[in-house]
Amino acid sequence: MKKAIVAMAVAVSLAVTGGVAMASSCPKIIKEGRDSAAKMKQDDPKVKAALVKLDEAQKLHEAGKHKESMDKANEAVSDLKKM
Ligand SMILES: [Cu+2]
Numbered sequence: 001m002k003k004a005i006v007a008m009a010v011a012v013s014l015a016v017t018g019g020v021a022m023a024s025s026c027p028k029i030i031k032e033g034r035d036s037a038a039k040m041k042q043d044d045p046k047v048k049a050a051l052v053k054l055d056e057a058q059k060l061h062e063a064g065k066h067k068e069s070m071d072k073a074n075e076a077v078s079d080l081k082k083m
Contacts, residue, residue, distance in 0.1 A: 026061040029073035030054050036080045046083055050076040 033054045040047045053076035060069035 023066050026066055026069040026073060029070060029077060030057050033073055033076045050079045
């Protein structure tokens with residue numbers, strides 16, 4: 001029983017630190033997207049669409065929805081990489 005409690009405590013602390021790492025990852029990915037978009041044609045509809053996604057990611061990050069934020073930001077970054 002004691003082992004189970006220790007295992008749970010470890011799992012919880014891993015989840016917490018993982019959450020913190022994720023929270024600081026969104027701005028990094030958003031910045032990466034903005035940096036690559038800045039080097040491209042600003043009037044390209046695909047660049048504009050990616051920037052809209054990055055704005056959404058920023059809002060999601062501020063709302064504390066880091067998982068959704070990172071998904072959006074990664075989507076924008078991979079869109080930009082395809083160009
Ligand atoms: Cu975040």
